[in-house]
Amino acid sequence: MSIVSHSSTIDELRQALGDKVSVNQTMREHHSKDESFHLATLPDAVVYATCTEDVATTLKICNKNRTPVVAFGAGTSLEGNSTPIYGGVSLDVSQMDKVLRISQEDLDCTLQPGVRRKQLNEILSTHGLFFPVDPGADATLGGMAATGASGTTTVKYGAMKELVMSLTVVTPNGEVITTSRRARKTSAGYDLTHLFVGSEGTLGVITELTLRVFGIPEVIAAATMQFPSLRSAVDGVIEVIQYGIGVARIELLDADAVSAVNKYSDTNLPEQTLLLMEFHGSAESTAIDIAATREVLERHGGSGFVQTTDEAERRKLWQARHDTSLACRSLVKNAKNFATDVCVPISRLSDCIEETQADLVASKLFGPIIGHVGDGNFHVVLSVDPEDHPMVERMEQFHTRLVERALAMEGTCTGEHGIGMGKIDYLVDELGNEAVGVMATIKKALDPNGIMNPGKIIAGTFF
Numbered sequence: 001m002s003i004v005s006h007s008s009t010i011d012e013l014r015q016a017l018g019d020k021v022s023v024n025q026t027m028r029e030h031h032s033k034d035e036s037f038h039l040a041t042l043p044d045a046v047v048y049a050t051c052t053e054d055v056a057t058t059l060k061i062c063n064k065n066r067t068p069v070v071a072f073g074a075g076t077s078l079e080g081n082s083t084p085i086y087g088g089v090s091l092d093v094s095q096m097d098k099v100l101r102i103s104q105e106d107l108d109c110t111l112q113p114g115v116r117r118k119q120l121n122e123i124l125s126t127h128g129l130f131f132p133v134d135p136g137a138d139a140t141l142g143g144m145a146a147t148g149a150s151g152t153t154t155v156k157y158g159a160m161k162e163l164v165m166s167l168t169v170v171t172p173n174g175e176v177i178t179t180s181r182r183a184r185k186t187s188a189g190y191d192l193t194h195l196f197v198g199s200e201g202t203l204g205v206i207t208e209l210t211l212r213v214f215g216i217p218e219v220i221a222a223a224t225m226q227f228p229s230l231r232s233a234v235d236g237v238i239e240v241i242q243y244g245i246g247v248a249r250i251e252l253l254d255a256d257a258v259s260a261v262n263k264y265s266d267t268n269l270p271e272q273t274l275l276l277m278e279f280h281g282s283a284e285s286t287a288i289d290i291a292a293t294r295e296v297l298e299r300h301g302g303s304g305f306v307q308t309t310d311e312a313e314r315r316k317l318w319q320a321r322h323d324t325s326l327a328c329r330s331l332v333k334n335a336k337n338f339a340t341d342v343c344v345p346i347s348r349l350s351d352c353i354e355e356t357q358a359d360l361v362a363s364k365l366f367g368p369i370i371g372h373v374g375d376g377n378f379h380v381v382l383s384v385d386p387e388d389h390p391m392v393e394r395m396e397q398f399h400t401r402l403v404e405r406a407l408a409m410e411g412t413c414t415g416e417h418g419i420g421m422g423k424i425d426y427l428v429d430e431l432g433n434e435a436v437g438v439m440a441t442i443k444k445a446l447d448p449n450g451i452m453n454p455g456k457i458i459a460g461t462f463f
Contacts, residue, residue, distance in 0.1 A: 073140030079420030113142020148198030155374030343415030
């Protein structure tokens with residue numbers, strides 16, 4: 001893609017959108033990266049869309065000139081998902097931040113893609129409602145849908161793929177489509193909604209979302225429990241899930257992660273393998289679920305069970321969990337985080353984590369493990385000095401082995417971070433050439449000029 005054509009595109013965008021188009025160096029640098037370890041790349045311009053029409057105008061002009069477009073929300077992705085690796089236009093939708101409709105009766109809401117997770121829940125709370133998907137970062141809902149996000153509450157409420165009911169999407173040629181109505185189920189045609197959920201902006205740009213929401217539980221109780229070994233904790237969790245006990249969150253931190261959190265967040269958690277749990281429901285139902293969970297986990301060696309319904313204590317506990325990445329980075333000089341995730345069937349989770357811990361020791365890498373153990377998903381938060389090239393090489397080799405290990409156990413290379421550019425090499429290993437070929441066919445049909453987030457998900461679909 002030539003500089004001349006980029007310049008022509010920017011001139012046309014300025015004529016159409018005025019001061020919503022910026023080539024300011026600071027703005028471009030802000031949009032050149034996400035929170036991942038991957039290298040930054042400057043876009044040629046940033047467009048700040050404020051409505052669906054702005055997005056449609058941008059895509060029409062860029063498609064005509066074959067200029068790359070990368071949608072950008074909060075920049076919290078972890079696999080280079082929103083990095084404009086071929087330059088072009090970074091299409092920022094963060095100013096599209098209005099909640100358009102809330103229905104208490106239907107338990108759904110409609111909003112623009114720039115609405116952030118915490119912002120949505122603040123607004124929903126005035127209606128006695130909440131949206132459960134919690135990836136930790138205060139991400140935009142459009143970005144969460146685009147990456148198929150999930151998080152700590154998936155075990156009870158599901159991920160974005162279960163909770164997105166309908167989307168308004170602008171296709172690469174600037175057409176605006178609605179993927180579904182608000183009905184809770186439909187047999188009408190292809191499932192376009194879930195074609196775009198998880199597509200990482202490679203097929204179009206989301207400009208409105210309709211989401212399922214839930215009533216705020218009468219009681220929310222948090223609990224912690226420590227274990228003599230990682231396997232005993234995971235085996236206990238598996239039994240809790242098999243019994244169908246109503247746990248809303250059940251998170252694992254290994255001893256290194258707990259130690260890092262204690263130092264960073266001023267907590268005083270026992271520095272052993274730790275489970276953090278949360279229970280939602282009525283006073284009666286949560287008491288039953290807590291007692292049943294405690295009984296199961298104690299049979300697997302769990303001890304020191306502590307519970308609280310105090311909101312301040314509960315928020316501090318979960319904030320400490322979400323600060324794990326920053327906590328780990330603070331312990332290694334000049335470190336940046338390389339956070340990666342895999343997901344396996346829960347029956348293989350203990351094997352996968354134990355083998356991964358042994359690999360970390362052999363590789364001489366600091367990588368605490370945290371996991372959404374209720375659904376078999378875990379993260380390794382590697383803290384690496386990017387100037388220490390032998391360490392970076394060991395990290396990359398470790399990452400490849402981690403993915404190979406998960407795939408050998410019939411798992412996936414990513415449970416919730418997406419493919420982006422960081423895991424693009426593993427998608428064929430996971431699904432095979434034929435399945436990825438079908439994805440490439442869909443990509444070519446919807447985006448024949450290859451302008452939408454090129455170089456992501458599918459190898460060979462870029463400029």
